[in-house]
Amino acid sequence: MTEYDPVKTNVSEVITETSNIKTFVLRPERPLDFEAGQFIQLTVPGVGEGPFTPSSSPYEKEKLEVTIMEVGRVTSALHNLKQGSMVGLRGPFGKEYPLDRFRGREILIVGGGVGMAPLRSLFLSLAHTIEDYKKLVFCCGSRTPKDIVYKDAVLDKWQTQFKDKVSFRITVDEGDGTWKGQVGLVTTTLDNLDKEISNFKESIAVVCGPPIMMKFTTLKLLDIGYGHQNIYLSMEKNMSCGLGRCGHCQMGKYLVCRDGPVFTYEEVKNIPNMWD
Amino acid sequence: MEVLFTSTANFHHLLGNLVKKNLLYAPRKKGDFLFYERIETASPKDLILHTNRPVQPLKSFFFPPYQKVGQYFESASPEDTETPKRVILGVKSCDLESLKTLDSVYAGTQFSSSPDPQYTRARDSSLLISSDCLEPDEYCFCTLLGSNPHPEEGFDLNLSPVDGGFVIEVGSEKGKTIVSQDQNLFISADENVLAQREKTRADSLAKVKELNQEVEVKSPYRDMIRETYASAVWKDHSENCVDCGGCNETCPTCRCFLLQDGREKERFERIRLWDACLLTGFARVAGGANPRPKLSDRFSNRLFCKFYFFPENVNLDACTGCGRCISVCIGKIDMRKVFKDLEKERSKGPAEKIK
Ligand SMILES: Cc1cc2nc3c(=O)[nH]c(=O)nc-3n(C[C@H](O)[C@H](O)[C@H](O)COP(=O)(O)OP(=O)(O)OC[C@H]3O[C@@H](n4cnc5c(N)ncnc54)[C@H](O)[C@@H]3O)c2cc1C
Ligand code: SF4
Ligand code: SF4
Ligand code: FES
Numbered sequence: 004m005t006e007y008d009p010v011k012t013n014v015s016e017v018i019t020e021t022s023n024i025k026t027f028v029l030r031p032e033r034p035l036d037f038e039a040g041q042f043i044q045l046t047v048p049g050v051g052e053g054p055f056t057p058s059s060s061p062y063e064k065e066k067l068e069v070t071i072m073e074v075g076r077v078t079s080a081l082h083n084l085k086q087g088s089m090v091g092l093r094g095p096f097g098k099e100y101p102l103d104r105f106r107g108r109e110i111l112i113v114g115g116g117v118g119m120a121p122l123r124s125l126f127l128s129l130a131h132t133i134e135d136y137k138k139l140v141f142c143c144g145s146r147t148p149k150d151i152v153y154k155d156a157v158l159d160k161w162q163t164q165f166k167d168k169v170s171f172r173i174t175v176d177e178g179d180g181t182w183k184g185q186v187g188l189v190t191t192t193l194d195n196l197d198k199e200i201s202n203f204k205e206s207i208a209v210v211c212g213p214p215i216m217m218k219f220t221t222l223k224l225l226d227i228g229y230g231h232q233n234i235y236l237s238m239e240k241n242m243s244c245g246l247g248r249c250g251h252c253q254m255g256k257y258l259v260c261r262d263g264p265v266f267t268y269e270e271v272k273n274i275p276n277m278w279d
Numbered sequence: 280m281e282v283l284f285t286s287t288a289n290f291h292h293l294l295g296n297l298v299k300k301n302l303l304y305a306p307r308k309k310g311d312f313l314f315y316e317r318i319e320t321a322s323p324k325d326l327i328l329h330t331n332r333p334v335q336p337l338k339s340f341f342f343p344p345y346q347k348v349g350q351y352f353e354s355a356s357p358e359d360t361e362t363p364k365r366v367i368l369g370v371k372s373c374d375l376e377s378l379k380t381l382d383s384v385y386a387g388t389q390f391s392s393s394p395d396p397q398y399t400r401a402r403d404s405s406l407l408i409s410s411d412c413l414e415p416d417e418y419c420f421c422t423l424l425g426s427n428p429h430p431e432e433g434f435d436l437n438l439s440p441v442d443g444g445f446v447i448e449v450g451s452e453k454g455k456t457i458v459s460q461d462q463n464l465f466i467s468a469d470e471n472v473l474a475q476r477e478k479t480r481a482d483s484l485a486k487v488k489e490l491n492q493e494v495e496v497k498s499p500y501r502d503m504i505r506e507t508y509a510s511a512v513w514k515d516h517s518e519n520c521v522d523c524g525g526c527n528e529t530c531p532t533c534r535c536f537l538l539q540d541g542r543e544k545e546r547f548e549r550i551r552l553w554d555a556c557l558l559t560g561f562a563r564v565a566g567g568a569n570p571r572p573k574l575s576d577r578f579s580n581r582l583f584c585k586f587y588f589f590p591e592n593v594n595l596d597a598c599t600g601c602g603r604c605i606s607v608c609i610g611k612i613d614m615r616k617v618f619k620d621l622e623k624e625r626s627k628g629p630a631e632k633i634k
Contacts, residue, residue, distance in 0.1 A: 005396060007349035007538065007549050048352065049542035053565075074565040091351055214568060240570070241562045243538050247390040249554070250535035251562065253584060254570070256591040261390065275508050279570045 006246060009046040009091025010035065014084055015066065020152045024117055025082055026058065026070040031092050037061055038099030039124040040265045044245050045069060046091030047080040054242045056264070057095075058120040060127035070152060072117040096245040097264050100125055100235065105207050109138040109200045113220050115189050115212025119143060119152045121237060121265075122211050130165060139169040140199045144189025144216065148175050148182045170199055189216055190223050203228035209265075211237040218278045221268055231269040238263050238271065280455065282468045286444040289464040296461060297366050301406065304340075305368040306333045315340075315367065328369045329413040329440055331428075332601055336531035337374035338381055340367060341401040342553075344528075348397060348538070349549030362400045370409040373421045373601040375433035377531035378402075380589060380597045384534045389593050406453055409434040411480060415487045418602025420615055422487045423495060426599065429480045439476040446476045494615035496622045501586040501596055503621055508579070512620045517578035519610030524555025526581070526604035526612075532597040535561075556581055582614060 016028035029045075037043065038061050046052045059068035073082045084090065110129065114122040122141075129136055141161075145151040151158070151173070162171050172192040174185040185191070189212070200206050208229050210220050217236055224234055240259040243249040252259035255274040257266070271277050285293065297303060298318070306327045307316040313333040318326075384390050385398035412419075412428035421428055430437045435454035439446040446468050449455050458465060468476075496503065507513075527533045537554040540547065554561060557577050563569040571577045589597035598614075605613045 005349050006393065007551070008351040011352050046351070046540070048547045049540055051540045052538065078565070089352075239564055241564050243536070243554075247392070248384055248395060248534070249537065250556065250584075251537070251554070253556075253588060256588050258390065276570045276576070279568055279572070 006093070007244070009044070009052070009093045012090050012092045014086060014088045014090055017084065017086055020070060020154075021150050023073045024070060024152055025073075026068050027081070027084070027090075028066055028068050029090065029092065030066050034064055035067065035092060035095060036064070037067065037095035039102075039128040040100035040121060041095040041097050042245075042260075042264055043067075043069070043092055043094035043096070044242075045081070046093070047077055047084070048089060048091060050080045051077050052091075052093070052243075053077040053081075054096075054245065054260075054264075056121040056124065056237075058123045060124065060131065062127070062131055070117060070120040070123070094245060096260050098262065100128075100209065100265060102128065105129070106135045107137060109140070109202065109206040110136055111140045111142070111196070111200060111206055111208040111224075113142045113144075113189060113192070113208065113210045113212070115144045115216040116146070116150070117152065118212030118216070118237065119157075120211075122209065123153055123156070125209060126161070130161075130169075133165065133168050136168070138200065139165070140172065140196070141169060142172045142174075142189065142192035144174050144176070144192065144212070146176050148179055148184075151175070188219075190219050193220070193223050193227065196227060204230060205233075207233050207235065209235045214239070214278045225268075231272065232267050234268040235265050236268060236271065237265055238277075240264075280449040280451075281458070282473070283447045283449070283458065283465040284441070284444060284468040284472050285447050285465050288444075290438075290445055290447075293457075293461055293464050294368075297406075297457070301364045301366045303366045303368065306330070315369075318368075326369070328410040328438060331412050331415050331419055332371040332374055332603070333369075334529070334603070336529055336601075336603065337367070337370060337377060338531050338534070340365065340405060341378075341398050342381060342385065342534065342536075344553045346397065346551045347548055348551045351547045351549065353546060362397075362404045365405045366408060367405055368408045368410075370407050370430075370434065371412055371601075372409070372426055372428055372430040373419075373599040374531055375407065375409055375430050376421070376424075376426055376599040377601070378433055379595055380532040380593075381534055383589075383593045383595060387593070406435050406457065407433070408436045408438065410438040411440070411476075411483065413440070413479065413483050415483065415490060416602070416606075417490055418606040419487055419600065420491050420494070420602055421600040422484065423491055423615065424500070424596055424598060424600040427480070428483045428487050439479065441472040441475045441479075446472050491615065494613075494619050496618050498622075499596075500582075500598070500618055501590045503618060503625070504583060504586045507621055507624075508583075510621060510624060512617060512624055513579040514575040515620070516612055516617045517575040519612055520557070520574055520578055520608075521610055522557060522559065522574055522577075523609070524557045525607045525609070527555035527557055528553060529603040529607045531599060531601060531603070532585070556584065582617070 010031045012031040018026040042056045044052045055069045057067045058070040178186045240252040243251045245260045247261040303318045304315045306313045385395040409430040434450040437448045535554045536551045539550045585597040
């Protein structure tokens with residue numbers, strides 16, 4: 004077995020989140036310890052691999068979950084898998100969110116679309132020792148109410164379970180007949196943020212979503228006073244090996260699979276075309 | 280380490296002994312070009328040891344263009360297969376230099392948390408017998424990158440031609456073992472042959488310098504490249520690029536690859552293929568977003584990788600001045616001229632710099 008060979012893994016459940024996003028519950032033959040923010044390479048046998056971030060809690064050891072949007076070759080093969088299918092796992096790779104830096108602070112989480120995947124894992128990590136954090140604000144943007152990922156959790160379960168420590172700001176770009184919540188782009192969830200967060204300078208913001216969403220969210224965060232070193236962004240780059248060798252994920256002087264996939268805005272702000 | 284002398288006849292005797300236990304490769308002429316080829320006979324008459332580098336980059340021996348790296352959901356892996364012992368003869372200074380870059384990626388721990396098993400096995404089971412270059416061509420520019428057309432490190436044994444035979448320098452423990460197994464083939468090198476070696480080396484060095492007189496720049500490439508991202512020079516020079524990736528493929532330090540999966544009946548395989556950062560799809564992600572959609576961005580990124588990314592990470596220029604990328608380019612793009620133009624642009628002063 005080489006580091007290029009994946010570990011045989013059973014798909015024990017497939018959960019449909021939205022019309023093009025599914026969550027897969029995976030049980031690898033050998034357990035694989037990860038921390039929130041790290042990623043894995045998921046193989047569809049004979050088809051190929053893709054990088055994904057576990058969306059489940061790192062504290063759950065016997066299984067892990069990935070939430071995947073169907074966009075191309077490998078992801079459509081994944082979406083065709085049924086309960087009981089065999090896949091392969093390599094990893095974990097990359098760096099985790101530096102929770103040591105987060106402790107004692109007000110944490111803002113901003114997610115859009117399938118970018119909610121790593122944020123769910125992060126949220127569950129933070130929630131595990133919620134007393135370590137001063138306050139959590141979870142903002143989530145989706146196209147329509149039907150596109151909200153982890154709908155039951157963000158609209159209901161988490162809201163009740165953590166109502167003392169966490170506030171939720173959920174918005175959709177376009178409402179429908181049943182939607183009673185906020186309508187507007189995800190950046191509008193950052194309006195009047197001073198009602199929730201007392202010290203923007205010290206607060207940590209974690210952002211994950213489509214590049215354009217991360218760009219405009221970051222610009223707004225900078226505007227309201229977030230520090231460059233306190234904004235954490237997920238960089239989606241082309242990846243092949245995950246091992247720091249193949250060169251695909253090179254970005255400026257970094258290798259995203261080794262130094263990321265999460266970077267502070269401070270680290271990446273001068274890299275040409277960083278938002279593309 | 281030791282510097283010895285061996286007569287031509289004794290050297291061929293040594294090769295005869297080596298070929299019994301190893302696969303021997305040496306530069307051979309095919310049409311107008313030199314290639315490393317497998318040599319089977321003990322005393323090859325047409326050995327070409329002292330021209331410049333062959334067409335194939337040395338990396339092909341350790342990181343081949345197509346290699347099975349995994350066989351998954353099965354117990355046997357390619358690492359279980361035997362690696363042949365090889366002797367590679369006639370390696371040039373620039374190609375030895377290129378191994379520093381490849382070793383940093385595949386045998387070191389700065390990029391990856393562990394060395395690549397197949398690469399390190401291929402490296403360990405190869406003996407490198409290098410030789411001085413006496414015939415640099417118009418593409419050679421090792422001297423602009425701080426090295427010489429004669430090997431100084433990284434070899435097991437090195438050959439310099441002198442009257443009646445070779446000065447043979449021992450560069451490693453592996454080389455020492457080879458020499459000690461056939462002690463009667465060597466005598467210590469006397470002043471006479473050493474003086475001859477110095478003279479020949481100086482002549483060759485002067486040749487490379489002369490060939491590069493017009494393109495020489497004052498500062499090291501790695502110092503010049505910073506801050507040039509927005510320069511129009513990249514666009515000007517990439518205008519003749521046809522996006523073929525030939526520069527990547529022939530480059531001895533380009534180390535990028537792509538993993539591809541295949542299926543053979545019930546068996547799943549993972550193949551590692553050379554990849555090229557000049558190609559449009561190299562950095563493209565799902566949904567079509569691309570950090571380097573423009574050819575000029577990919578063109579400059581290749582040189583930023585060599586003179587910014589590698590120096591930042593491992594304090595090495597990932598370029599040896601072997602000139603393969605220049606000789607292969609059908610658009611006649613020459614990085615030496617790119618840097619010359621960057622220097623000209625810089626000398627115009629910051630006021631005229633393109634923002
Ligand atoms: C660190 C990280 C974490 C991620 N986490 C998630 C997540 O949690 N959920 C999620 O939905 N997405 C995630 N993504 C994005 C996800 O990896 C991509 O959407 C997925 O890889 C797309 O694969 P595809 O084959 O379906 O798409 P395609 O568009 O078909 O291909 C994607 C890439 O593969 C290349 N490619 C296409 N065909 C081949 C081929 N035959 N051989 C080799 N390469 C080919 C393309 O050039 C393109 O660069 C993450 C990405 C990164 C980098
Ligand atoms: S670049 Fe230098 S070492 Fe390489 S072949 Fe040319 S002269 Fe020889
Ligand atoms: S970039 Fe060109 S000159 Fe430099 S090592 Fe590669 S092929 Fe040789
Ligand atoms: S994915 Fe191969 S180097 Fe990062």
